[in-house]
Amino acid sequence: MSQDSKVLDALRTVREPRLRGSIVDLGLVKGVGGVKRGRVSVRIGSLEPTLPTRAQLTHAVTQALRDAGVADDVRVEIDELGPDEQRAVYDVMMGGTPAGARTVPFDDPGNRARVLGINSGKGGVGKSSVTVNIAIALARRGHQVAILDADVYGFSIPKMLGIEEDPISLEDIMIPPVRHGVAVISTGFFVGDEQAVIWRGPMLHKALQQFLVDVWWGDLDYLLVDMPPGTGDVALSMSQYVPRSEVYIVTTPQAAAQRVAQRTAAMAAKVNLPVRGVIENMSWFTGDDGKRYEIFGRGGGAELAERIGVPLLGQVPLVPALREGGDIGLPITVAEPDSEAAQAFVTLADAVHALGPKRIYKSALKIN
Template sequence: MSNSEVLLEALRTVNDPELRRPITELDMVQSAQLDGQKARVTILLTIAGCPMRSTIEAEVTAALLGVAEVEDVDVTLGVMDPQQRAALRERLASRRTPFSDPQSLTRVIAVASGKGGVGKSSITANLAAHLASQGLKVGLIDADVHGFSIPSLMGITQNPTRMDDMILPPVAHGVKVISIGMFLDSNQPVIWRGPMLHRALEQFLSDVYFGDLDYLFLDLPPGTGDMAISVSQLLPNSELLVITTPQSTATEVAERAGTIALQTDQKVLGVVENMSFLQLPDGTRMEVFGSGGGENLSESLTRQLGYEVNLLSQIPLEESVRVGSDQGTPVVLGAAQSPAALALQELAEKLVQRPRGLAGRSLPMSF
């Protein structure tokens, strides 16, 4: 193996932070030579203002210093020309997972609720973060255009990277995330009607490069409005996870969010009861928002939908969830042994354990 091949082999371990693929596979390595004990490499960035240039430079340096013959590294950062960028974009476009394709093996889970304030967004962020921590490829779309909160919950401050007409989503805690909030200059309100909401979701699905995903989560706005309908139209294979609190009024409106499946032909995965109880220092439980709401909702949806809709989890009310949300670190990562985090982890594992049906799907095979 030549010196250049040894360096390229080391560089295969370096992934582009946004595309999450090896820089060698993306043709970002223009040259790699060993001059004595100094490795000299030229890396081509996708765009001139790449926000992850320092990360790429640091990881390239670290990878090359791991080569026995290398004691020093000289990294030159260049930029792809329009032809190179077009070739890369075409290669990536051919790898996009068509989430609406019936043959897609990506599980699409839309997290819904009847009303706001039940913890739907924080549950979505935690489920995505936990599955990513287990090595799964996870994407997250903040479909709550009017009340977006996912960027803050995931600790994202950077904007998406634009590569011509392709958008590269920021990655937080191993999750590829996109939200309308990333395209706004400030915390301004989004005053859009139905057609614009539909178009926004359509662009998130077509223009954003998620790559191959195991799971795609959508944080839906509360209720059964335009976005819920658009999700069912654009992602007919999506499944619903319904969030409620024990309070009877929350359960009543959550029932509407679940029974929308009768009109959209989506499947309801189950019910999650959030803020079920507050654990007191003496070990007793205070049921701040009452009790039984999750079970009642589960029984009602089972009766109306004609199949078993289980109560999958009862998540306790805990300060650590609020602290993690404020800090941009999901509780499943920041306080992984807390009761709420353990309940969320168990919920995520239940979603993973549900088999993905392959009946009627053609599987790629080569001979």
């Protein structure tokens, strides 16, 4: 094998942090300087060579070449791609499919991503907090993970993750920002914070389609969808665009919350989406005295799970650090990974992973 192809082989495992695909396969390796006496230099193109992108790429490239025993002394040069180079990367990404012919990637049987709709009967039960922290826990396990913030009226994912940059546009697609290993697309990127979003059914339907089709999701293992609370238009659209998406229901231990959450299960059944599990949040608070206080009552999650015949996947305690983390954009799974609450999210992520994808049964039911 020639030295150059050894270098390319080693570099194939390196993912561009923003595009989340192989730098070799995406055509981002622009030059390789001859390997001599354990030395090599590599030139890489980037859409947006920010400082963190440079640091991540330099580290990953150096590591990959050292691990492959190609060279120890690695020089990495990162340049911004010019317009023609950008167009070429776009062509590779789209694989020749013209814009009008693109479809929802998650509807393709060859796509391995599991699409997890995180639902709740009402707002404020911790749906977004659960979405963010499970996503991070899955990413930490080495999965490729993204979040689609479909809570159009109450979008909060970018803030919770501390995302300040916008999606990059490349020709007619959007490339989501990535934080803590999780790519995110949110309505929040497209409307101002103070702007009220009044979207009717058809507009919502169209917006969701754009989020699914015109966004570069890469080859995901998991797409978590933060659904708007309650039942309605977005759930119906999701069932049409991604018929194999899975439904998870977040509830508090309160009996009343549990009854509201049941309606979500009824809606899922109506649109033929499988409910896979229940997640109970704010289950208890551990006081300074070490005692557990069940502030919102007990048993709501287990009762709901039993009623709809799915497992209760886990319980997350009420901890002030979780709220603070959400407010300052530093999720608890990142800020305090060893804490009880962070561990609860890891347990949940593992439980979701262990469920595996739902087998698909053909159904005669059609929703129009």
